[in-house]
Amino acid sequence: MGATRYVSVIGASRASAELAAKAEELGALLAERGLIVICGGRGGVMEAVALGVKREGGVSIGILPEDDRRRAAPDLTYTVCSAIGHARNLSVVASGDAVIALGGAWGTLSEIGLARSLGRPVILLDTWRIEQPGGGELDGVRRASTPAEAVELLLTPLD
Amino acid sequence: MGATRYVSVIGASRASAELAAKAEELGALLAERGLIVICGGRGGVMEAVALGVKREGGVSIGILPEDDRRRAAPDLTYTVCSAIGHARNLSVVASGDAVIALGGAWGTLSEIGLARSLGRPVILLDTWRIEQPGGGELDGVRRASTPAEAVELLLTPLD
Amino acid sequence: MGATRYVSVIGASRASAELAAKAEELGALLAERGLIVICGGRGGVMEAVALGVKREGGVSIGILPEDDRRRAAPDLTYTVCSAIGHARNLSVVASGDAVIALGGAWGTLSEIGLARSLGRPVILLDTWRIEQPGGGELDGVRRASTPAEAVELLLTPLD
Amino acid sequence: MGATRYVSVIGASRASAELAAKAEELGALLAERGLIVICGGRGGVMEAVALGVKREGGVSIGILPEDDRRRAAPDLTYTVCSAIGHARNLSVVASGDAVIALGGAWGTLSEIGLARSLGRPVILLDTWRIEQPGGGELDGVRRASTPAEAVELLLTPLD
Numbered sequence: 001m002g003a004t005r006y007v008s009v010i011g012a013s014r015a016s017a018e019l020a021a022k023a024e025e026l027g028a029l030l031a032e033r034g035l036i037v038i039c040g041g042r043g044g045v046m047e048a049v050a051l052g053v054k055r056e057g058g059v060s061i062g063i064l065p066e067d068d069r070r071r072a073a074p075d076l077t078y079t080v081c082s083a084i085g086h087a088r089n090l091s092v093v094a095s096g097d098a099v100i101a102l103g104g105a106w107g108t109l110s111e112i113g114l115a116r117s118l119g120r121p122v123i124l125l126d127t128w129r130i131e132q133p134g135g136g137e138l139d140g141v142r143r144a145s146t147p148a149e150a151v152e153l154l155l156t157p158l159d
Numbered sequence: 160m161g162a163t164r165y166v167s168v169i170g171a172s173r174a175s176a177e178l179a180a181k182a183e184e185l186g187a188l189l190a191e192r193g194l195i196v197i198c199g200g201r202g203g204v205m206e207a208v209a210l211g212v213k214r215e216g217g218v219s220i221g222i223l224p225e226d227d228r229r230r231a232a233p234d235l236t237y238t239v240c241s242a243i244g245h246a247r248n249l250s251v252v253a254s255g256d257a258v259i260a261l262g263g264a265w266g267t268l269s270e271i272g273l274a275r276s277l278g279r280p281v282i283l284l285d286t287w288r289i290e291q292p293g294g295g296e297l298d299g300v301r302r303a304s305t306p307a308e309a310v311e312l313l314l315t316p317l318d
Numbered sequence: 319m320g321a322t323r324y325v326s327v328i329g330a331s332r333a334s335a336e337l338a339a340k341a342e343e344l345g346a347l348l349a350e351r352g353l354i355v356i357c358g359g360r361g362g363v364m365e366a367v368a369l370g371v372k373r374e375g376g377v378s379i380g381i382l383p384e385d386d387r388r389r390a391a392p393d394l395t396y397t398v399c400s401a402i403g404h405a406r407n408l409s410v411v412a413s414g415d416a417v418i419a420l421g422g423a424w425g426t427l428s429e430i431g432l433a434r435s436l437g438r439p440v441i442l443l444d445t446w447r448i449e450q451p452g453g454g455e456l457d458g459v460r461r462a463s464t465p466a467e468a469v470e471l472l473l474t475p476l477d
Numbered sequence: 478m479g480a481t482r483y484v485s486v487i488g489a490s491r492a493s494a495e496l497a498a499k500a501e502e503l504g505a506l507l508a509e510r511g512l513i514v515i516c517g518g519r520g521g522v523m524e525a526v527a528l529g530v531k532r533e534g535g536v537s538i539g540i541l542p543e544d545d546r547r548r549a550a551p552d553l554t555y556t557v558c559s560a561i562g563h564a565r566n567l568s569v570v571a572s573g574d575a576v577i578a579l580g581g582a583w584g585t586l587s588e589i590g591l592a593r594s595l596g597r598p599v600i601l602l603d604t605w606r607i608e609q610p611g612g613g614e615l616d617g618v619r620r621a622s623t624p625a626e627a628v629e630l631l632l633t634p635l636d
Binding site: 226242243244245246 | 544560561562563564
Binding site: 402403404405407408421422423424425426427428429430431432434435436444445446447448449450451 | 561562563564566567580581582583584585586587588589590591593594595603604605606607608609610
């Protein structure tokens with residue numbers, strides 16, 4: 001991956017307490033390593049990851065779908081107003097040198113697809129199970145079972 | 160679905176002969192029913208579906224990622240140059256009253272996610288197998304095993 | 319311009335009766351010449367140009383900002399739902415081999431700028447007066463005083 | 478304007494030495510006031526404004542058109558890869574509570590139009606002269622003759 005500096009964390013705008021705890025842990029682990037965290041800037045996983053980043057004094061940037069900041073997660077360091085609706089999912093994954101998917105609704109699925117369309121390495125954690133037509137291993141995708149393992153994979157070159 | 164008039168067909172820009180034959184059949188079946196077919200306007204499934212539509216004298220509209228038409232599939236009736244790159248995947252699914260996924264690479268996966276984010280009914284045909292975290296039935300998604308079955312489902316209200 | 323086949327007509331979503339009459343005349347003149355008309359798909363100039371196209375049995379395609387067709391101009395032949403808000407201004411001008419600006423509010427100004435950013439020839443008719451810092455002639459821009467003159471310029475190569 | 482926190486600076490990707498000096502001064506003045514500067518992230522005015530911000534220890538965020546950072550201006554604090562080409566002009570102006578146009582080519586003109594479409598106050602400095610059809614004063618637009626005056630206007634409510 002070369003020098004990973006930006007990491008996109010994708011996940012649903014609603015999260016159970018358990019999922020939010022994992023997102024917060026993930027944000028904290030990324031911030032500890034000096035990585036800048038990009039997310040979609042709204043609730044659920046995005047809000048929790050921003051909180052984790054803040055806790056460790058790191059930097060998070062939320063890329064919002066709207067043209068205003070009213071619905072931005074409170075703990076983000078910075079926000080960008082894309083004003084392009086769901087198309088901001090593309091900007092979210094494009095802005096990361098690598099992508100971690102945590103939990104997930106339909107938007108997360110779209111982001112996994114867009115990330116791989118752009119060639120970004122993707123790490124799956126408690127998220128969609130996906131299988132290509134015909135089956136076989138998915139190129140550029142790895143699975144983690146904890147936030148710590150996701151961060152470890154992130155810092156391990158694909159080969 | 161109310162009156163379905165536009166149907167988006169999503170699929171990879173490379174297709175085996177078998178997949179292309181299914182896409183062409185699907186295009187022809189949709190055109191026979193007077194439905195306007197929207198697609199991403201490039202090769203593979205998109206090209207084959209446009210050919211099927213043309214064969215039956217129907218109308219297809221390709222929404223291209225670029226700002227020019229040089230790489231457009233030859234048999235499209237009309238083309239739109241979105242000039243927004245992969246973000247055109249959103250415009251492709253938004254422009255259909257319903258969406259049929261046939262075959263598929265990463266872009267197709269993103270389109271399934273984006274279609275459902277917008278609430279579009281999606282019919283899966285020889286494409287990605289997807290399972291939400293926690294499993295369970297997917298809302299708004301149905302599976303078909305032939306182009307004819309996909310079109311039949313399309314014209315059957317969800318409930 | 320090579321073979322001009324698609325022409326984008328840009329203008330405000332509110333139009334006086336006089337402006338709407340010009341837009342309708344412009345649509346009719348473009349349709350008479352077999353040109354496909356692209357517009358933003360909403361009210362005002364866009365609605366009137368679509369009416370003119372329809373009157374002559376031509377084809378118009380409206381590229382809407384929303385993800386649904388509820389606010390589409392009634393006389394459009396086809397509509398595309400971009401779902402990217404004001405960013406659809408880019409898709410509107412990218413989809414024309416040339417662009418005619420008629421009347422205009424802020425969105426029209428943005429479209430003139432985007433059209434020229436993409437290198438599209440632009441014809442100005444009763445629209446914004448613009449002057450670059452430092453003055454001088456504007457590259458790729460011509461002025462017309464009637465719809466008929468705009469169409470004539472359109473079919474005249476720049477040199 | 479309420480609390481202005483983010484300011485978008487728009488301008489051409491090529492700048493004369495004189496224009497670059499003004500852009501650098503503008504960046505420094507904005508940073509001194511603790512404002513976060515948003516720009517398009519490339520050369521010319523964007524590069525110079527980022528340098529000015531850096532000089533004063535401020536924060537700038539560049540929103541790039543591409544899906545990678547290879548062509549980003551070197552002195553930006555953070556970068557976002559929109560991956561939507563010229564449509565990123567919309568995200569640039571949407572991300573500012575107010576917008577300052579300095580110098581400018583076609584992209585800048587488009588950004589002035591997009592900023593006003595979103596209701597953002599715009600300050601013009603050595604940039605396009607624009608006049609609406611029918612003439613009259615432009616709503617939401619003010620002119621400055623120096624970077625210092627632009628920043629002063631920025632911090633003065635419209636009424």
